[in-house]
Amino acid sequence: MYRKIVVAVEIGALANGEATFRKAASLLDSNGEIILLNVVEDVPTYLGVDIPVDLVENAARDAEDKLQRLIVATGIPARIEISHGRPASGIIASAEANKADLIILSSHMPDFSNYFIGATADRVVRHAKCSVLVDRRKG
Template sequence: MYRKIIVAVAIGNMDKGEIILRKAASLLDEGGEIVLLNVIEDVPTYVAVELPANIVEDAMRDGREKLEGLIARTGIRATVEIRNGPPAKAIISSAENLGADLIIVASHLPDFSNYFIGATADRVVRHAKCSVLVDRQKV
């Protein structure tokens, strides 16, 4: 079905990450590729002065370790990519740079705040140039 799938995983919600990784594996063409992606948001400068200097690097290392653990636990072949920046923009950019034909992202049920701010999944759906599957399965 799909040759290259980006699976965006929030490190704080690895249970959903495992669910969408398994879903990606079921949708992948033989010989296709899954890329597990975690995005570390940039820390605003006014907050960064109060935090340890290496907080972003530590978060990126932690994200890589957790995603590699997810691969080991599931036995599903995938590569890991860690990016930083605004999540939706980083997910879309990764999909475009890697030539993905599907993005899978987990999403919570929309609430009142989505009408003012919008969720990452909303932005990805609106702006991605490839297919997007939004998984709303409860964990």
């Protein structure tokens, strides 16, 4: 059982995130904590002129709202964390800052450019200082 689990949720694949969240709850110690994490990617500077100013802020608010609804729908207590930047870096930074002993993230079935596991999952597995569970999902 794990004391502190970071569950990385991609808002665009919330159904996968719910399944991963439920899996985390089944692995959690009775006094443990789950951190539901979404990393909002920053807009590249070369696109900055063409993108509405509040796009990233709106994405963060939307992510927090959807994660809160996920907590209510599942009845699983968790703390929500929204960070900004590159997904793999944000996931690893959250795990380190929270002293997590497990990261769980789902990974789509990869294509040839990232055959073994998804690109984000691959980076997290390679660089995390704690255990990582990659929950393989179709779609």
